[in-house]
Amino acid sequence: MNETVWLDRVFSNTSLGHRLLERLTLTNLRHAFYLISPYETTVQNVDDVPNYNAEVSAWWLVFLTAEFFILFISGHEDRFALNDSITSICAGMLSQCFKFGGRAVAIFLYVIVWDNWRILELPWDSPWTWIFCLFFQDFMYYLGHRAVHEAGFFWGLHTIHHSSEYYNFSTALRQAAIQDAGLAIYDCLQAFFIPPPIFLVHRYFSEIFQFIMHTSLVDTMGPLGLIFNTPSHHRVHHGRNPYCIDRNYGGVFIIWDRMFNTFEAERPEDPPIYGLITNENSFNQIYLQFHTLWDLLIFKGWTKDRKGEPLFPGVVNKIKAAVYPPGWFPGVPVTPFFHWMSMVDPAHKVPEPQKPVIKYSPPARIIVKVYVAVSFVLLLAIFFHFEYDRNHLSYLECSVKIAYFVVTMQCFGAFFDMKWYARYIEIARCCGVLGYYAFLMFDHIGAGTHRLFVISLHVMAILLWTVDILVEKLSTHCCSKTSSISPEKKEDLERADETKSEIKSISKSVE
Numbered sequence: 145m146n147e148t149v150w151l152d153r154v155f156s157n158t159s160l161g162h163r164l165l166e167r168l169t170l171t172n173l174r175h176a177f178y179l180i181s182p183y184e185t186t187v188q189n190v191d192d193v194p195n196y197n198a199e200v201s202a203w204w205l206v207f208l209t210a211e212f213f214i215l216f217i218s219g220h221e222d223r224f225a226l227n228d229s230i231t232s233i234c235a236g237m238l239s240q241c242f243k244f245g246g247r248a249v250a251i252f253l254y255v256i257v258w259d260n261w262r263i264l265e266l267p268w269d270s271p272w273t274w275i276f277c278l279f280f281q282d283f284m285y286y287l288g289h290r291a292v293h294e295a296g297f298f299w300g301l302h303t304i305h306h307s308s309e310y311y312n313f314s315t316a317l318r319q320a321a322i323q324d325a326g327l328a329i330y331d332c333l334q335a336f337f338i339p340p341p342i343f344l345v346h347r348y349f350s351e352i353f354q355f356i357m358h359t360s361l362v363d364t365m366g367p368l369g370l371i372f373n374t375p376s377h378h379r380v381h382h383g384r385n386p387y388c389i390d391r392n393y394g395g396v397f398i399i400w401d402r403m404f405n406t407f408e409a410e411r412p413e414d415p416p417i418y419g420l421i422t423n424e425n426s427f428n429q430i431y432l433q434f435h436t437l438w439d440l441l442i443f444k445g446w447t448k449d450r451k452g453e454p455l456f457p458g459v460v461n462k463i464k465a466a467v468y469p470p471g472w473f474p475g476v477p478v479t480p481f482f483h484w485m486s487m488v489d490p491a492h493k494v495p496e497p498q499k500p501v502i503k504y505s506p507p508a509r510i511i512v513k514v515y516v517a518v519s520f521v522l523l524l525a526i527f528f529h530f531e532y533d534r535n536h537l538s539y540l541e542c543s544v545k546i547a548y549f550v551v552t553m554q555c556f557g558a559f560f561d562m563k564w565y566a567r568y569i570e571i572a573r574c575c576g577v578l579g580y581y582a583f584l585m586f587d588h589i590g591a592g593t594h595r596l597f598v599i600s601l602h603v604m605a606i607l608l609w610t611v612d613i614l615v616e617k618l619s620t621h622c623c624s625k626t627s628s629i630s631p632e633k634k635e636d637l638e639r640a641d642e643t644k645s646e647i648k649s650i651s652k653s654v655e
Contacts, residue, residue: 300437
């Protein structure tokens with residue numbers, strides 16, 4: 145029986161309320177914790193594997209809201225921030241936009257390898273194949289995750305996930321848009337013997353399971369932490385304390401870290417401080433997504449010391465700068481692991497985080513915070529519709545939606561970074577949205593209620609920021625007029641005022 149049949153009596157089946165609430169089932173709640181069986185998830189064809197990310201996304205929203213509420217009422221407001229959480233969730237949206245059909249990029253290459261070069265064909269309907277893939281896929285994730293930390297410029301595919309100075313469920317969504325391209329190598333190693341649909345199921349659930357790792361509300365989980373990854377273990381992975389660097393790569397299981405000596409337990413006397421060794425101090429989405437990749441590939445090899453001498457002399461050292469661990473410099477000892485070099489001491493020259501910790505958070509006006517929060521809710525609603533409808537959209541429609549997401553996220557970042565041009569690009573963005581909806585008025589739907597609502601919001605936004613700019617210009621102009629009086633003239637005016645006061649006092653005394 146349908147668990148949400150009552151929804152059809154309340155919402156239309158294409159409304160956002162219906163689409164979210166129909167996914168708030170006990171089955172999807174179970175899925176959010178990787179509590180699945182071979183018999184419910186085994187299918188013969190890749191096309192029959194549901195987009196499990198979309199299925200559990202409504203529960204993620206519930207978890208996020210509940211965590212913020214618990215942190216707030218328990219007096220831990222310092223564990224989340226509006227600007228950081230919106231930036232993190234926007235990164236998650238962007239990463240999903242670059243999953244074609246909602247699937248990892250690797251699946252397309254995976255199918256090619258399986259169809260042409262598989263060595264062994266394990267039976268797709270065997271529970272033993274499913275169980276084997278559960279462990280082997282997680283081991284491949286360990287290798288891929290370790291690679292995007294240690295294998296040179298690969299770190300640029302993953303940096304954004306560690307760039308948050310907070311650790312909560314929103315941090316789990318702070319994903320790199322092109323990270324799947326780096327992990328594809330390790331995903332496809334399974335294609336020589338594991339059927340594609342079995343791989344894809346576990347690929348989905350490995351990613352889903354790690355969402356619940358990103359919270360500070362759960363302490364150590366006792367004996368479970370001997371085998372499984374836990375929030376405590378993953379907090380260490382996100383720390384920038386020297387003992388946290390390049391530790392605890394496991395996805396579902398922590399046994400791989402214990403086997404390869406990359407495990408480190410959380411230290412209550414030295415709790416992890418989150419973020420990067422050198423924090424980004426920016427909410428610019430595109431900058432956070434790509435600049436480290438560019439820096440490691442191009443600029444690192446050309447850096448110089450204070451005397452102007454190259455830190456990476458010669459061609460070989462410049463190549464090593466791009467492919468050796470991000471913290472490597474000539475003379476730092478490394479050791480081979482799999483196909484890359486790993487630092488013997490990952491904490492080499494890593495400083496202790498400065499205390500007290502001062503997090504990057506430019507003081508935004510209340511009007512900016514309220515405006516961005518409301519705009520973000522609208523963006524989230526449009527994104528959810530996009531996720532549910534993307535398989536039925538044309539390439540042009542997908543491209544327009546993704547462009548809208550990117551530009552909107554950039555505007556949020558400009559507001560949070562207190563950029564002078566934030567209001568101007570927001571007005572331009574709103575004009576672009578109005579132009580798009582004006583074009584849509586000529587399709588078969590026409591001026592629907594929801595379209596008129598979106599249009600009215602963007603018209604009000606243009607008026608709001610236009611008036612705000614004009615008020616600022618006028619106040620600045622008035623201030624500049626006052627400040628334009630020369631010091632000499634100010635002195636003359638002051639003397640005149642003093643003379644007037646003296647004359648008044650003399651006249652009073654005469655009277």
